[in-house]
Amino acid sequence: MFAPSRLTAPVHLRSGGTSVVVDASGDALPRIVHWGPDLGPLDDETLASVVDAHRSIPVSGGLDVAVPVALLPEASAGWTGQPGLAGHRDGSGFSTRLQVTGTDGPHRGDDDVLRLDVRSVDPVAGLAVDLAVELHPSGVVRVRAAVRNTGSTPFDLHGVLPALPVPDVATELLGTTGRHLRERSPQRLPFVVGSHVRESRTGRPGADASLVLVAGEQGFGSRHGDVWGVHVGWSGNHRLVADRTPRGDAVLAGGELLLPGEVVLDPGAQYDSPWLYGSHGTGLDALASRFHDYVRARPQHPRTPRPVTLNTWEAVYFDHDLGRLSALADVAADLGVERFVLDDGWFGSRRDDTRGLGDWEVSDAVWPDGLEPLITKVTGLGMQFGLWVEPEMVNPDSDLARAHPDWLLAVPGRMPVPARNQQVLDLGRPEAFAHILRRLDALLTDHDIAYLKWDHNRELTDAGHGHLGVAGVHGQTLAVYRLLDELRSRHPGVEIESCASGGARVDLGILERTDRVWVSDTIDPVEREQIQRWTGLLLPPELMGQHVGGPVSHTTGRRHELSFRAATAFLGHFGVEWDVTQASDDERAELAAWIAAHRAHRDLLHTGTRVHADLADPALRAHGVVAQDRSAAIFVVTQLTTSVTSPPGSIRLPGLDPDARYDVRPLPPGDTIEGHGRGPLTWWDEGVRLSGRALQQIGLRAPALFPERSVLVQVRRADAPTAPEQRAAAADGSLPTSGGTA
Numbered sequence: 001m002f003a004p005s006r007l008t009a010p011v012h013l014r015s016g017g018t019s020v021v022v023d024a025s026g027d028a029l030p031r032i033v034h035w036g037p038d039l040g041p042l043d044d045e046t047l048a049s050v051v052d053a054h055r056s057i058p059v060s061g062g063l064d065v066a067v068p069v070a071l072l073p074e075a076s077a078g079w080t081g082q083p084g085l086a087g088h089r090d091g092s093g094f095s096t097r098l099q100v101t102g103t104d105g106p107h108r109g110d111d112d113v114l115r116l117d118v119r120s121v122d123p124v125a126g127l128a129v130d131l132a133v134e135l136h137p138s139g140v141v142r143v144r145a146a147v148r149n150t151g152s153t154p155f156d157l158h159g160v161l162p163a164l165p166v167p168d169v170a171t172e173l174l175g176t177t178g179r180h181l182r183e184r185s186p187q188r189l190p191f192v193v194g195s196h197v198r199e200s201r202t203g204r205p206g207a208d209a210s211l212v213l214v215a216g217e218q219g220f221g222s223r224h225g226d227v228w229g230v231h232v233g234w235s236g237n238h239r240l241v242a243d244r245t246p247r248g249d250a251v252l253a254g255g256e257l258l259l260p261g262e263v264v265l266d267p268g269a270q271y272d273s274p275w276l277y278g279s280h281g282t283g284l285d286a287l288a289s290r291f292h293d294y295v296r297a298r299p300q301h302p303r304t305p306r307p308v309t310l311n312t313w314e315a316v317y318f319d320h321d322l323g324r325l326s327a328l329a330d331v332a333a334d335l336g337v338e339r340f341v342l343d344d345g346w347f348g349s350r351r352d353d354t355r356g357l358g359d360w361e362v363s364d365a366v367w368p369d370g371l372e373p374l375i376t377k378v379t380g381l382g383m384q385f386g387l388w389v390e391p392e393m394v395n396p397d398s399d400l401a402r403a404h405p406d407w408l409l410a411v412p413g414r415m416p417v418p419a420r421n422q423q424v425l426d427l428g429r430p431e432a433f434a435h436i437l438r439r440l441d442a443l444l445t446d447h448d449i450a451y452l453k454w455d456h457n458r459e460l461t462d463a464g465h466g467h468l469g470v471a472g473v474h475g476q477t478l479a480v481y482r483l484l485d486e487l488r489s490r491h492p493g494v495e496i497e498s499c500a501s502g503g504a505r506v507d508l509g510i511l512e513r514t515d516r517v518w519v520s521d522t523i524d525p526v527e528r529e530q531i532q533r534w535t536g537l538l539l540p541p542e543l544m545g546q547h548v549g550g551p552v553s554h555t556t557g558r559r560h561e562l563s564f565r566a567a568t569a570f571l572g573h574f575g576v577e578w579d580v581t582q583a584s585d586d587e588r589a590e591l592a593a594w595i596a597a598h599r600a601h602r603d604l605l606h607t608g609t610r611v612h613a614d615l616a617d618p619a620l621r622a623h624g625v626v627a628q629d630r631s632a633a634i635f636v637v638t639q640l641t642t643s644v645t646s647p648p649g650s651i652r653l654p655g656l657d658p659d660a661r662y663d664v665r666p667l668p669p670g671d672t673i674e675g676h677g678r679g680p681l682t683w684w685d686e687g688v689r690l691s692g693r694a695l696q697q698i699g700l701r702a703p704a705l706f707p708e709r710s711v712l713v714q715v716r717r718a719d720a721p722t723a724p725e726q727r728a729a730a731a732d733g734s735l736p737t738s739g740g741t742a
Helices: 044-054 284-297 320-333 372-381 399-403 429-444 473-490 525-535 562-569 586-606 682-686 691-696 721-731
Strands: 011-015 019-021 030-035 085-088 101-107 114-122 127-135 139-151 155-158 164-167 172-179 182-191 192-202 215-216 228-231 238-244 250-256 262-264 268-272 274-280 309-311 339-342 383-390 451-455 495-498 517-518 544-549 573-577 609-612 620-626 632-639 661-665 689-692 709-717
Touching: 011 101, 011 114, 011 182, 019 044, 019 473, 030 044, 030 164, 030 274, 044 573, 044 721, 127 573, 139 262, 155 250, 164 262, 164 525, 192 215, 215 238, 215 250, 228 238, 228 250, 228 284, 250 274, 262 268, 274 284, 309 544, 320 339, 320 372, 320 586, 339 451, 372 383, 372 451, 383 620, 429 473, 429 632, 473 495, 525 544, 525 562, 573 586, 586 620, 586 632, 661 691, 682 689, 689 691
Parallel strands: 309 339, 309 573, 339 383, 383 451, 451 495, 495 517, 517 544, 544 573
Antiparallel strands: 011 019, 019 030, 085 155, 101 114, 114 127, 127 139, 139 268, 139 274, 155 262, 164 250, 172 182, 172 215, 192 238, 215 228, 228 274, 238 250, 609 620, 620 632, 632 709, 661 689, 661 709
């Protein structure tokens, strides 16, 4: 219930090292005066002074009144950047002047989340808008708007873009772009006056999406410079905006990108915008850590150890054969694999990627006795069984498309341009939705399936609800959410991976309903170094599928040593994408050692804090995971190319307790240094004991590696128990199991 009265004083929300000061007094929409580092406790007088000290003032040649920057910026208040609310009612109501009518909060819920809700109306435009502001224990702030049509005629909504302010020290922007097989390539540019707009019009966030749009101090890095970043938790078309006006006001804004006519609110109807998430910190690692803490605190976040997964795609492709796959399962189990996933090709006429998609019946030709013999084999070896599906797509050459051509997502009278031999199934059509739900429900009911790899292999172009003649991305996205929600309700034990031509659908909307993402279709470790690093700006490592491919990369043709391939995958949700039946005995033994090491340390890897060293040498990388209590850490040190100097420079190990002393040594099996015609470094051979301050400020001489090689470094506080000691203490109740030691 909303209180009938309005706030008369500013509000100070504090949590997770973050302060959000909201001025919700008066009739105008609330504005955020400060979003950033914790200001400490502020009494009412000081809080009022903070607000007064940051009020805008009129200037020569401008408006005669101050221009506040609201959570939903309005042109009627003088805002000249991207509007927070856009639309019209048959040409009228194009400009709103919303007035606050009531508030609820701020209050702290049972989940320790601070919430403030503000209700506003514009009787002339015939609209009501409810704004929600939340500050989570992680320090992540999120905002959304609910727009309701209170008029007597339809309102054509064009967009809703909540905005979070950033200070004038934020003079540089960082976002990501990319393509299939090279997702999330970073790009930096000055944050100058004007609008920097990043949009996705592909029906999903896209391989070129800016996962997080960051504004920060000039030259910010992983460990230095104040930064602020936003993410839109939506799995369809979206828009991110960095706006700086000539008055000097700057905001980061985001929301759903609505196609023309896609959301028309009938009288009484309501549109809820996606959540806009914001995080800040000194350095990108701090910003990412707040996002990670938020994600890990969700009730649905995976709590069990992430099973080492073998996916069959790059092992067999479409060549499904019970004997071959059974042999693969035998080897996988011997290696220590815990989940075996059968990829594309098990259904209908699907012998290649041109036909059969949409016919979700087990192929009699390939599997005359059904999937049960393989499932029995896999589960009998102690592994979970998983299955690949792509429920949102169809091949035109399929029984489903031939029987129901009107079920395709298309503009009346034409088909969208073909992509990957596929068209999109219109799940906004009730009959199509019911059909797919029925088939997937039957698969999960009739088989012992613990995991679905849920793919989405083509962009949504020219996407219309053909039976309605209107744009269809918004409705399709909501239908996919409903489908996933219903399946999860019926089969709560089944885990689901979000895959979309690799990493083209990575967002907090889809992750409300899935348990990990497939980061990219390329497993080339050189490409993955960058792709995984920037995906980690939003997601913790346990949600990122990171697999060991074969000796020669399927997507680039490059050849790499097993140690480099395995080290690149080591910190994430570890897996294998390789026909290991063709591996040599030595390769199998080495891979088994990597799997055993990952399983031994994943409690630390999947609960700790991700850190990245800012190194002077661009050929070197050093990143890792530090336990929450800073008792231990594991780092991956990578030589991507040759360095200008030889031997290479130093590596600093960030995130440790500066006052603690740590033992540092290589971690098998990632402890091999090849070639160079000379012995190992002293610290590499014997280990070294240094303070956390020395490791962070002075560091260690990097080992001399060939290009495209990685090694593992283990750091353990000198007084910390070893892993066996910790497990024994946990068993007798004297030590908690959280925090993890290596």
